[in-house]
Amino acid sequence: MIRRPPAARRSAFSLMEMLAVVTILGVLAALIVPRFTGQAKAARKNACDVNRGNIEVQCQLWYRNKGAWPAAALSDIGADPKYFPDRIPACPVDSTAYTIDRSTGRVVGHSH
Numbered sequence: 001m002i003r004r005p006p007a008a009r010r011s012a013f014s015l016m017e018m019l020a021v022v023t024i025l026g027v028l029a030a031l032i033v034p035r036f037t038g039q040a041k042a043a044r045k046n047a048c049d050v051n052r053g054n055i056e057v058q059c060q061l062w063y064r065n066k067g068a069w070p071a072a073a074l075s076d077i078g079a080d081p082k083y084f085p086d087r088i089p090a091c092p093v094d095s096t097a098y099t100i101d102r103s104t105g106r107v108v109g110h111s112h
Protein backbone atom coordinates (compact mmCIF):
# COMPACT_ATOMS: atom_id res chain seq x y z
CA MET A 1 0.00 0.00 0.00
CA ILE A 2 1.30 3.40 -1.04
CA ARG A 3 0.99 6.25 1.41
CA ARG A 4 1.32 9.88 0.58
CA PRO A 5 4.26 11.66 2.03
CA PRO A 6 3.34 14.24 4.72
CA ALA A 7 4.32 17.22 2.50
CA ALA A 8 1.63 16.37 -0.05
CA ARG A 9 -1.10 16.21 2.59
CA ARG A 10 -3.89 18.64 1.98
CA SER A 11 -3.61 21.61 4.29
CA ALA A 12 -5.36 24.53 2.50
CA PHE A 13 -8.20 25.26 0.10
CA SER A 14 -7.92 23.81 -3.35
CA LEU A 15 -8.11 25.98 -6.44
CA MET A 16 -11.60 24.65 -7.22
CA GLU A 17 -12.81 25.54 -3.74
CA MET A 18 -11.45 29.06 -4.05
CA LEU A 19 -13.07 29.47 -7.48
CA ALA A 20 -16.40 28.29 -6.05
CA VAL A 21 -16.20 30.79 -3.19
CA VAL A 22 -15.25 33.66 -5.51
CA THR A 23 -18.07 32.75 -7.89
CA ILE A 24 -20.64 32.66 -5.06
CA LEU A 25 -19.42 36.03 -3.73
CA GLY A 26 -19.64 37.49 -7.24
CA VAL A 27 -23.23 36.30 -7.66
CA LEU A 28 -24.18 37.72 -4.25
CA ALA A 29 -22.56 41.07 -5.08
CA ALA A 30 -24.36 41.18 -8.42
CA LEU A 31 -27.66 40.70 -6.60
CA ILE A 32 -27.09 43.04 -3.65
CA VAL A 33 -25.10 46.00 -4.97
CA PRO A 34 -27.73 47.26 -7.50
CA ARG A 35 -30.35 47.18 -4.76
CA PHE A 36 -28.36 49.56 -2.56
CA THR A 37 -27.40 51.91 -5.37
CA GLY A 38 -31.05 52.11 -6.44
CA GLN A 39 -32.10 53.05 -2.94
CA ALA A 40 -29.45 55.77 -2.72
CA LYS A 41 -30.69 57.24 -6.00
CA ALA A 42 -34.31 57.19 -4.79
CA ALA A 43 -33.24 58.85 -1.52
CA ARG A 44 -31.49 61.67 -3.41
CA LYS A 45 -34.58 62.20 -5.57
CA ASN A 46 -36.78 62.35 -2.46
CA ALA A 47 -34.40 64.85 -0.86
CA CYS A 48 -34.66 67.02 -3.99
CA ASP A 49 -38.46 66.90 -3.74
CA VAL A 50 -38.27 67.98 -0.10
CA ASN A 51 -35.86 70.81 -0.99
CA ARG A 52 -38.21 72.02 -3.73
CA GLY A 53 -41.13 72.01 -1.30
CA ASN A 54 -39.20 73.90 1.36
CA ILE A 55 -37.95 76.49 -1.12
CA GLU A 56 -41.44 77.07 -2.52
CA VAL A 57 -42.94 77.47 0.97
CA GLN A 58 -40.24 79.95 1.99
CA CYS A 59 -40.74 81.86 -1.28
CA GLN A 60 -44.46 82.10 -0.55
CA LEU A 61 -43.65 83.44 2.92
CA TRP A 62 -41.26 85.97 1.35
CA TYR A 63 -43.97 86.97 -1.12
CA ARG A 64 -46.47 87.56 1.70
CA ASN A 65 -43.97 89.59 3.69
CA LYS A 66 -42.48 91.64 0.84
CA GLY A 67 -45.17 91.68 -1.84
CA ALA A 68 -42.90 90.30 -4.58
CA TRP A 69 -41.19 87.03 -5.37
CA PRO A 70 -37.52 86.67 -4.52
CA ALA A 71 -34.89 86.81 -7.26
CA ALA A 72 -35.03 83.95 -9.75
CA ALA A 73 -31.61 82.70 -8.60
CA LEU A 74 -32.76 83.04 -4.96
CA SER A 75 -29.79 85.27 -4.13
CA ASP A 76 -31.80 87.59 -1.88
CA ILE A 77 -33.85 85.03 0.03
CA GLY A 78 -30.88 82.68 0.24
CA ALA A 79 -28.83 85.33 2.01
CA ASP A 80 -31.54 85.97 4.61
CA PRO A 81 -31.10 83.62 7.60
CA LYS A 82 -34.73 84.17 8.61
CA TYR A 83 -35.75 82.14 5.58
CA PHE A 84 -32.80 79.80 5.11
CA PRO A 85 -30.63 79.63 8.26
CA ASP A 86 -28.48 76.89 6.70
CA ARG A 87 -28.38 78.44 3.21
CA ILE A 88 -30.29 77.08 0.24
CA PRO A 89 -29.17 73.54 -0.46
CA ALA A 90 -27.97 72.38 -3.86
CA CYS A 91 -29.83 69.58 -5.58
CA PRO A 92 -28.66 66.24 -4.15
CA VAL A 93 -29.23 64.53 -7.52
CA ASP A 94 -27.24 66.74 -9.91
CA SER A 95 -25.69 69.36 -7.57
CA THR A 96 -27.27 72.25 -9.47
CA ALA A 97 -28.64 75.36 -7.79
CA TYR A 98 -32.38 75.83 -7.48
CA THR A 99 -34.09 78.66 -9.35
CA ILE A 100 -37.70 79.79 -9.35
CA ASP A 101 -40.15 81.06 -11.92
CA ARG A 102 -40.90 84.61 -10.73
CA SER A 103 -44.43 84.51 -12.17
CA THR A 104 -45.48 81.50 -10.11
CA GLY A 105 -42.97 81.21 -7.27
CA ARG A 106 -42.35 77.56 -8.20
CA VAL A 107 -38.98 75.89 -8.51
CA VAL A 108 -37.96 75.43 -12.15
CA GLY A 109 -36.99 71.96 -13.34
CA HIS A 110 -35.77 69.22 -10.99
CA SER A 111 -38.32 66.68 -12.16
CA HIS A 112 -35.77 63.86 -11.88
Ligand SMILES: [Zn+2]
Pocket residue numbers: 048091092093094110111112
Ligand atom coordinates in the same frame (compact mmCIF):
# COMPACT_ATOMS: atom_id res chain seq x y z
ZN1 LIG B 1 -33.02 68.25 -8.12
